[in-house]
Structures are given as C-alpha cells and as structure tokens.
Amino acid sequence: MLAKTLRLAGAVTFGALNLTASQYQSFKVAVYVAPMIQKMKDPEWLKANWAVVENSLKVDKVYLEVHRDLIIVDAETLRQAKAFFTAKGIAVAGGIATVKNESKLFETFDYTNPDDRAKIKEIVTATAKAFDEFILDDFFFTSSKSASAIAQKATAHGTDFRLELMEEASRDLVLDLPGASTRRSGSSSNTQLV
Numbered sequence: 001m002l003a004k005t006l007r008l009a010g011a012v013t014f015g016a017l018n019l020t021a022s023q024y025q026s027f028k029v030a031v032y033v034a035p036m037i038q039k040m041k042d043p044e045w046l047k048a049n050w051a052v053v054e055n056s057l058k059v060d061k062v063y064l065e066v067h068r069d070l071i072i073v074d075a076e077t078l079r080q081a082k083a084f085f086t087a088k089g090i091a092v093a094g095g096i097a098t099v100k101n102e103s104k105l106f107e108t109f110d111y112t113n114p115d116d117r118a119k120i121k122e123i124v125t126a127t128a129k130a131f132d133e134f135i136l137d138d139f140f141f142t143s144s145k146s147a148s149a150i151a152q153k154a155t156a157h158g159t160d161f162r163l164e165l166m167e168e169a170s171r172d173l174v175l176d177l178p179g180a181s182t183r184r185s186g187s188s189s190n191t192q193l194v
Helices: 035-041 043-054 075-087 114-130 147-153 158-175
Strands: 005-008 030-033 061-068 091-096 099-101 133-136
Touching (some): 035 043, 035 061, 043 075, 061 075, 061 114, 061 133, 091 114
Parallel strands (some): 005 133, 030 061, 091 133
16 A cells, blocks of 8 residues: 655645746646536546646646535546546645535534544545545634533633644544554654645
C-alpha cells in the first residue's frame, strides 16, 4: 500500500489568466477543484470545461475536493477524474472542505459531538483511500456553540479550549487514522504540516 501523505494548507484558487507556458520557469500552478466534482461523472463535461482552463493556464497539479456540505464524492467519479488528469500529466491529490453547511453561515463540524467526529473520520478515510496526498481546505476550525462545546469550554479559556480541541481533532481524527502514514516536517514523526 502506498504511503499516504497529508498536507494541511489553505486552498488557493485561480481565475483565468492570460499566461503562456514560457512564463512558468519560476513556479508551478496548482488548482483546487471544488463543488463541481460530481459533474465530472460526465467525461464530455469534464473535457469541455477543462479545455477552458487549459487555454489560460498550464496546470501542474489539481486538488479534487472529496467533501463539502456533507456530500462525499463517490469513488468511481474520483477514479475517473484522477485518470483524466493523470493522462494529461497533471499530478492529482485530494481536498476536504470540513464545512457541514455553507448556507448556515459556514456551519463547521462540532468536534465535541461524537456523530460529527465519526463523520470526519469517514470523510478522511474515504479521501485517504482515493489519494496518496490530500489537503484540508481552510474550513478546518470550529465555531460550534453546542451544549457539549459550551460544557467542555467551561473548564478552559475560550481560545485555549478551541486550540486544544482542534489540536486533538487534528491528531485523532485526521493524522492518526489507521492505514494513513504521515510525515511531520522538522521532526522525527511522520506527519507533514504545510
């Protein structure tokens, strides 16, 4: 089994740019492909829409978003999309938007709630099965005001509580899942935080 690499980073999106390949000597271009992944089930849709991007950018890597708003992209769609980009010589990795409901002021997961914790594990596991590398989009935070979060927060300062909660969630729900081997930059363990 290939080692899985996790990169925690904010996503960068690119608008259409008028660049030519000769302008890419000092950098590489990576794009994060968000909610339209489900449309990639249709190869013609993917081909036509990617052609628009290719006319403006030379893309070196794509991050395919596996989850957003409690929707997990099915494995077959991910397989097809990966094959499409790989055939074009483009590196492919996964992405996770850890947002439960964008329409409710970007409702985040409640990392004190056992059901939400189980859902995060499900999402991370599905992503790790599909990709050797993935990033967490910039929704990886908590703004929960649930009864369980408030009760746990009562024993610590709000900032300290949230920092400790997210550190624990990072470790227990993302980094230390069975089957995922990780690297940490600058230390002897295996988790790479970018």
